[in-house]
Amino acid sequence: MSGSVRQARIRRYRRLMAGSVLAGTVGFAAAESAGFPVVGVVIYWVGFAGFLAVWQGTSVSLFDERDRALERRAIAIATTAFVLGMILLWPTMVVLSELEIYTPPPAFDGALLAIAVQSGLFAVVYSWLRYR
């Protein structure tokens, strides 16, 4: 197989993976709004299963080390930006709430809880990776 044929296969399989998840998600939304939530969940899982089947079923490597490096970097930047933003916003929200100027939506507390849980999980995983 020539290089360009293999690259075309990679592109095609990646599109199939994305299309499978998209079809599952759209199918879920459509079935849910049509009043068939269970069917929607089944469609969603079929879409996800299609994603896994293409990913694991092909003999071509669909993601290489650079893809993984970019993914790690993007996750680190996105997580840091979100956590930093929330940490900076938190005392401001407390003060605004106590002064009865603005009350943050309940989702704000949920996000803070998620950050706390994620930080704890991070500490456990980091320690395990470091001292194993």
Next chain:
Amino acid sequence: MNNTVREHREEHGLSQADLADAVDVSRQTINAIERDRYDPSLELAFKLAAYFDCRIEELFDPALEFS
């Protein structure tokens, strides 16, 4: 990191896709390496050196300086 991957690839008459195929990465990864936008792992650097049958230092120059 400075590298001579493009020069070696062109010497061998290969396209980026051909080289990518040979070392099992995407064409975009080879392009990023050639443009110094991505430093490959040690494993991939050794693969490239083995493929071109040269020493790894002939492909990659980290420009290290020690006092």
